[in-house]
Amino acid sequence: MRQRIELLSPAGDLERLKIAILYGADAVYIGGKKFSLRSRASNFDIEDIQEAVKFADAHGARIHVTVNMLPHEEDMHDLKEYLKQLEDAGVTAVICASATIAMTAKAVAPKLEVHLSTQHSTCNSLAAKFWQSKGVDRVVLARECTLEDIKATTAASPLPIEAFIHGGMCISYSGRCTLSNNMTNRDANRGGCAQSCRWKYRLYKGDEKLNDDQELFSMSSKDLMAARYIPDLIHAGVASLKIEGRMKSTYYIATVVKAYRMLIDEVYEKGEISEARMAFFLSELSKAENRPADVGFYAGLPKFSAHLYGVNGAGVTQEFIASVLSYDASTQMATILVRNNFKPGCQAEVFGPHITNEPLIIGDCFDEMNEKIEVANKPMQILTTRIPFPVEKNDMIRKVMIKDRSTIY
DSSP states (O other): OOOOOEEEEEOSSHHHHHHHHHTTOSEEEEEBSSSOSOTTSOOBOHHHHHHHHHHHHHTTOEEEEEOOOOOOGGGGTTHHHHHHHHHHHTOOEEEESOHHHHHHHHHHOTTSEEEEOGGGOOOSHHHHHHHHHTTOOEEEOOTTOOHHHHHHHHHHOSSOEEEEEEEOOOSSGGGOOOHHHHHHSOOGGGTOOOOGGGSOBOOEETTEEOSOTTSOBOEEEOEEEOGGGHHHHHHHTOSEEEEOOTTSOHHHHHHHHHHHHHHHHHHHHHSSOOHHHHHHHHHHHHTTOSSOEEOTTTTSSOOGGGEEESSOOOOOOOOEEEEEEEEETTTTEEEEEEOSOBOTTOEEEEEETTEEEEEEEOOOEEOTTOOBOSOBOSTTOEEEEEOSSOOOTTOEEEEOOOOOOTTOO
16 A cells, blocks of 8 residues: 655754644654755754654654755765764654765665755656665655656656645756855855845846836746645655745744645545635645745746746735743633734634634733733733633634735646
8 A cells, every 4th residue: 555645844943843743744854054955044953853853753753854965075074974973863864965975875874764855856767766776765856847747757766756845946947056156155055045036136238227226127936836736746656745945934834734734634535625625725825925826837837927027026924923832721811922913802813733723803911910911012922811712832823814815826
């Protein structure tokens, strides 16, 4: 019988890792302090990785560590020692873009699975067969693959296939970009991407200026949201569904992981997803959206509408207003941690690992001196408020906001 598909979440630190697992991730990929892209993420030292593995083991989850930089000669120092440390910590797999790192891992840390990074641009089963001959255990497909590419490759591949389903898309092929390096001396393939594609540019033809300062040019892609393709990917036999975003917030991870967890479980339970239920899942995913989303390459070569010319599309969602620290069922009083501005009386909903969108009108809120407040506008302030239904630590409260969902497909 085919193994149930894996939901693979990112995490930039221990808090986000624990949230990902609590909200339904089967595995979490993280970056260490060495040999990893996303150098601006918090990342994990060996002690953090050991704690991550311990927490994951307790919840039946797995830890993958990115060792995915493309190293130069000076970057190779301590590689063998580092890989052995990851193996000793109980890490399940390392994600490698460099053949040298992948082969070294198989030689010095044989208990580690080696997963070939998307940055190797694997687009077909013959490439997967080649990497199998080198000892690789899983291939992460290039994000430029269509659904038909993924189906065909998975059907013929001797290795398990992992595919991206959500998150940021690189304007360059499989992340192999030199814009950042050229313009800022920050090497995208060694962890330093400055996201130069999202900057705003003045355009010139010779000395002639083609755009004014009110219409500056950028060239980034819309983010990926492949929720509609989850049933297809499950039926195709894909091994793992990967979410991008090691620098994303706890709220983003909780929202996205929970939505995909519910969607995947419903596919296994019912075999198909109705249009009404798919609309629900798309709406849930959009609650964490801070850039417009599209389907990437799943439906074929992206059209003009899948790109963000002229704007970088970035924004900050303020729907997430508080997280639950504790709950007293006898008094129905919850202790909450403020994350964004809100006022008592606003319409909200609670979601968490064991609760889905329970509606709530925020009542009176009290500070640590038991003084009633008029507005919660101090991030990380601890308040108490009455919630008339049971909630748990790590549940989250968000505003119910009416917003345009027309950017979704």
